[in-house]
Amino acid sequence: MSSPSVFSHRAVALKPSLTLAISARAQALKEAGRDICSLSAGEPDFDTPEFIVDATVKALRDGITRYGPAAGDPQLREAIARKLSSENRVPTDAAQVLVTNGGKQAIYNLFQVLLNPGDQVLIPSPYWLSYPEMARLAGAEPVVLPSSAATGFQLDLEALDAVLTPRSRLLVLNTPSNPTGRVMQRAELEALAAWLRRHPDLLVMCDEIYEFLLAEGETHHSLAALAPDLAERIFIVNGFAKGWAMTGWRLGYLAGRADVIKAAAALQSQSTSNVCSFAQRGALAALEGSRSCVSAMAASYTERRQQMIAGLQAIDGLTLVPPRGAFYAFPQLPDDITESVEFCRLALEEEGLALVPGEPFGDRRCVRLSCAVARETIADGLERLQRLLDRLRG
Numbered sequence: 598m599s600s601p602s603v604f605s606h607r608a609v610a611l612k613p614s615l616t617l618a619i620s621a622r623a624q625a626l627k628e629a630g631r632d633i634c635s636l637s638a639g640e641p642d643f644d645t646p647e648f649i650v651d652a653t654v655k656a657l658r659d660g661i662t663r664y665g666p667a668a669g670d671p672q673l674r675e676a677i678a679r680k681l682s683s684e685n686r687v688p689t690d691a692a693q694v695l696v697t698n699g700g701k702q703a704i705y706n707l708f709q710v711l712l713n714p715g716d717q718v719l720i721p722s723p724y725w726l727s728y729p730e731m732a733r734l735a736g737a738e739p740v741v742l743p744s745s746a747a748t749g750f751q752l753d754l755e756a757l758d759a760v761l762t763p764r765s766r767l768l769v770l771n772t773p774s775n776p777t778g779r780v781m782q783r784a785e786l787e788a789l790a791a792w793l794r795r796h797p798d799l800l801v802m803c804d805e806i807y808e809f810l811l812a813e814g815e816t817h818h819s820l821a822a823l824a825p826d827l828a829e830r831i832f833i834v835n836g837f838a839k840g841w842a843m844t845g846w847r848l849g850y851l852a853g854r855a856d857v858i859k860a861a862a863a864l865q866s867q868s869t870s871n872v873c874s875f876a877q878r879g880a881l882a883a884l885e886g887s888r889s890c891v892s893a894m895a896a897s898y899t900e901r902r903q904q905m906i907a908g909l910q911a912i913d914g915l916t917l918v919p920p921r922g923a924f925y926a927f928p929q930l931p932d933d934i935t936e937s938v939e940f941c942r943l944a945l946e947e948e949g950l951a952l953v954p955g956e957p958f959g960d961r962r963c964v965r966l967s968c969a970v971a972r973e974t975i976a977d978g979l980e981r982l983q984r985l986l987d988r989l990r991g
């Protein structure tokens with residue numbers, strides 16, 4: 598920034614996205630004619646299912662083009678509440694649902710209405726990179742709970758105890774996880790619920806945006822379903838981006854107790870107003886339509902996840918906690934390579950391989966690879982990775 602004096606403290610404190618910097622560099626190299634293999638994608642590689650597009654086009658033709666209620670289309674709020682109640686077993690009514698511009702705005706709004714300056718947000722690492730930044734934007738302090746590949750990225754309740762202070766306000770959970778692909782198991786969530794009962798002032802945000810993308814044999818559990826007595830303290834973030842391949846539509850939601858949803862809706866009404874009116878009709882069609890498209894996409898990620906796992910396990914020196922959900926793998930680099938940012942820079946410059954460094958996810962020894970690319974791209978990327986590691990390790 599050439600003239601910092603014009604910027605607010607918030608703008609100055611914001612960290613530019615390392616992920617975007619990598620994509621921009623990869624794009625520039627591609628445009629310059631380099632052969633680039635990118636495993637850095639953070640989104641599905643499918644088009645949005647046609648019946649959702651059709652419903653949206655129809656809505657446009659029907660004139661659903663005006664302002665709507667800031668909290669969301671009432672029919673969509675109802676449908677989301679029904680989905681949460683029946684599929685996630687979290688009894689919810691429409692007044693407890695806010696339709697947002699992607700899961701991202703759900704998190705942003707929630708942090709803005711729950712957090713005061715000085716509050717602490719407990720974030721188990723590795724974490725999705727926007728959580729700490731959004732906590733800071735709300736004036737709060739992100740407190741990272743370390744975990745590592747060596748311990749399977751397990752949530753450590755003793756570590757939670759150790760970081761707890763009177764200022765701890767909100768715990769962030771993300772299952773299935775971006776970047777590790779880890780899926781929290783029922784027993785682990787039950788243990789956490791027991792722990793939460795001993796800490797009645799702590800609120801919880803559960804980011805469940807990858808709920809449908811699970812390896813065979815895995816089940817997604819909502820904490821609020823396993824611990825209905827804690828439902829008043831639990832807020833669910835979810836959206837249509839990953840399950841229905843709708844990243845560009847910007848459609849997500851926040852669910853939880855009605856007074857908090859009302860406050861988040863008030864914030865939304867003074868900032869962005871309603872989510873695109875006709876796009877909400879597409880989301881409604883998604884919820885009301887057959888889930889076969891979601892299952893087919895999930896099955897395709899499962900195959901590619903397996904390919905990625907097998908390939909990474911065959912590379913000497915990497916430590917991999919095999920992902921069980923989402924569409925990423927997050928291996929730890931060999932012990933003698935400790936800086937993932939520098940490693941990713943070399944991967945791009947020397948091998949034309951775009952990876953995402955673990956640093957912004959809270960683990961500088963790991964790198965994130967996406968399985969949401971063609972099988973040939975995965976195979977090509979793994980070869981390039983192997984070549985680079987062979988060279989670096991002589």
Ligand code: PLP
Nearest residue numbers: 699700701725775806836838849
């Ligand atoms: N939560 C996690 C864990 C994510 O990975 C993402 C997107 O990458 C989001 C939330 C936000 O998704 P949306 O595109 O719906 O804003």
